[in-house]
Amino acid sequence: MxxxxxxxxxxxxxxxxxxxxxxxxxxxxxxxxxxxxxxxxxxxxxxxxxIALPPFLKQKIARQxxxxxxxxxxxxxxxxxxxxxxxxxxxxxxxxxxxxxxxxxxxxxxxxxxxxxANPLPNANGLQNVFNFQTLDDSLAILAQIERSESAVVIGGSYISYELTEAFRSRGLQTTWLMRGPRFLRRVLEAEGGALVDRIAGRHGVQVIHGVEIAEVRGQDGKVSEVVTSDGRVFPCQLLGVGVGIxxxxxxxxxxxxxxxxxxxxxxxxxxxxxxxxxxxxxxxxxxxxxxxxxxxxxxxxxxxxxxxxxxxxLGGEVPYDDVPTYSTTLFHNRIMAFGATPESNPDVEAVMWLDEASESYRRLFFQGERMVGGVIIGQRKGFPKLIDLIKQRTPIPVAEREQVLAQSVQ
Ligand SMILES: Cc1cc2nc3c(=O)[nH]c(=O)nc-3n(C[C@H](O)[C@H](O)[C@H](O)COP(=O)(O)OP(=O)(O)OC[C@H]3O[C@@H](n4cnc5c(N)ncnc54)[C@H](O)[C@@H]3O)c2cc1C
The missing domain is CATH 3.50.50.60 (FAD/NAD(P)-binding domain)
Structure with a gap:
């Protein structure tokens, strides 16, 4: 060298x-x-x-x-x-x-x-108290505004919008969560998984609205005061959280x-x-x-x-990266975990799904040909290490056996 x-x-x-x-x-x-x-x-x-910023926003952990x-x-x-x-x-x-x-x-x-x-909201009109959530400084600014707010609106259908929604609600704000798509993580979850997330969020007092965009952000004295959605509804807010991708x-x-x-x-x-x-x-x-x-x-x-x-x-080595990454976070009182390749990174994967309403448990596994490449789990994590093994070992799984693999993983 x-x-x-x-x-x-x-x-x-x-x-x-x-x-x-x-x-x-x-x-x-x-x-x-x-x-x-x-x-x-x-x-x-x-x-x-x-990844400690969401609990910091909820004031569950201190800045140190x-x-x-x-x-x-x-x-x-x-x-x-x-x-x-x-x-x-x-x-x-x-x-x-x-x-x-x-x-x-x-x-x-x-x-x-x-x-x-974080991508900004294009039509925020330069108003104050419209926040992305990416950095420690974003978090400090949001924390200060939470103290001055009674109601908040969040826009976005992915993890960051969820984290903002949960934080605002857990800090006692009246919270409305707007999404352009039909559900949270619209590519990773399907209809029933999306409905489960809505039920969980609703139980925590969040108003979830799908299929809308923000048509106008209105302000008073340079600060956000209300949001008008594409279907004409008006939501007063002192805080607007934006999670529309990076x-x-x-x-x-x-x-x-x-x-x-x-x-x-x-x-x-x-x-x-x-x-x-x-x-x-x-x-x-x-x-x-x-x-x-x-x-x-x-x-x-x-x-x-x-x-x-x-x-x-x-340093001069030749070490290949060979891992199955996992994204794990809370989902109000529940948990969600996505691992490996999902339709977010790999739109062509095929999927099988399992749902148990009573325990609020859900999983969807993703396949490419005869191999499992990823999945998403809400609720109980039983069988997760085995699923990671199947991906890592590149175990052949015939199409007809996908449902069986899924069923075995939750037993
Ligand atoms: C609020 C939040 C919650 C999250 N929660 C989870 C979670 O629960 N689980 C999970 O797995 N992942 C989570 N993530 C994602 C995870 O934090 C990121 O994947 C990870 O931090 C990426 O690390 P990185 O080092 O690649 O980049 P970053 O942490 O983004 O660091 C890159 C740094 O480079 C700086 N930089 C950029 N351009 C320049 C430039 N031109 N010159 C100098 N500096 C520059 C940036 O400002 C930044 O400081 C979360 C992310 C956020 C924002």
Missing amino acids: SSGTSNGEHRYVIIGNGIAGTTAAEHIRKADGAASIKLLTNEPHPLYNR KVTIHNEAWHAERNIDLMLEQTAVRVDPLAREVYLASGATLPYDTLLIATGGR TRNVDFLAGSGIETSSAVLTDQCLRSNVPGVFAAGDSAEYYDPYVGHPILMGTWDNATNHGKIVAQNM
């Missing part, structure tokens, strides 16, 4: 200090005590736990519990943490990263671990020659098409051996494990 400085130390630059980037930095340092490691982020905070590492942790490991620094361009021929501040960072090996940013932070790579689609395209070792440039976590669209093509993931354990694997490969 080339060494870039006069002292012969290898220069690693990592853009993004989320769990993927920070884990990679930590593992590189463990293996190479002499290397220069620059870990930069456009946020003002060292690594914090994004959200922090994972402080600045001292980085200093002790000689990891140069550069806060509030935005990478605006990469030149892989010169092996340089350019920052908004005007600084240039030369590198020998580069990691893009820039995650995603855009991967890879636009700054335009023109660099680093290949992207929705994120940086990588092989199974998380290498981009450009030598010396890697990607990990939410900003990697990596080759998934279970479905046989690149997929996008947005889960904490996927980003963590990417960080570990990519570090080995940045």
Whole structure:
């Protein structure tokens, strides 16, 4: 491997200090005590736990519990943490990263671990108290506004909109949850699963409305005051939560020659098409051996494990990422867990479904040909490790036996 400085130390630059980037930095340092490691982020905070933000919003945990590492942790490991620094361009021929501040960072090996940013509501009219929910700073701003609010509206049909809905309701706000589609996670769940989520949300006092968009956001004194839906209904609110998807932070790579689609395209070792440039976590669209093509993931354990694997490969290894990522969160008093490839990442999968109304348990398994590739579980997790094994072992499951596999998993 080339060494870039006069002292012969290898220069690693990592853009993004989320769990993927920070884990990679930590593992590189463990293996190479002499290397220069620059870990930069456009946020003002060292690594914090994004999946702890929902319980923080519900005030079930204190702010200290959200922090994972402080600045001292980085200093002790000689990891140069550069806060509030935005990478605006990469030149892989010169092996340089350019920052908004005007600084240039030369590198020998580069990691893009820039995650995603929440999509804004296009017609929010610049009103205050309309919030995305992606960062610690978003959470602090939402917390302050919860204290001043009686009613809230949430728009979106995916996890972030659910997290906002649950948090607002659990903090005692009158909460209306609007979705453009026919149900929560419209591709992952089908009608009966969606109806179960609605029943659970309704039991917790949430008003759930499907098939609507926000036609107009109205305000008073520059602050949101009510929302008008596409079917003409008006919902007063002092807080509007927006969970309408994320855009991967890879636009700054335009023109660099680093290949992207929705994120940086990588092989199974998380290498981009450009030598010396890697990607990990939410900003990697990596080759998934279970479905046989690149997929996008947005889960904490996927980003963590990417960080570990990519570090080995940045150090010169050739370690393929071979895992079944799981996204698990509360569903009011219940729980939901999605694992592996779902129709969200892989629209062509086929599915079988099981529902037990009494115990509010539901599962849907996804298949590609004779192999199971993923699933979603609401309620009891019985049989989950076996399902992961079937995916990992690539066990052949004839089409006629899919229902049997599903039935056995809940016995
Ligand atoms: C509210 C919330 C709840 C979640 N709950 C769950 C859950 O229950 N379970 C689960 O599995 N997953 C959950 N997730 C998803 C999970 O948190 C992410 O998949 C994971 O954090 C991704 O980590 P990452 O390191 O790839 O990216 P990120 O954590 O997004 O980190 C990327 C960092 O790079 C910075 N950056 C971006 N562009 C630049 C640039 N040009 N220059 C410098 N810095 C840049 C970003 O600001 C950010 O700090 C949740 C996410 C959110 C927002």
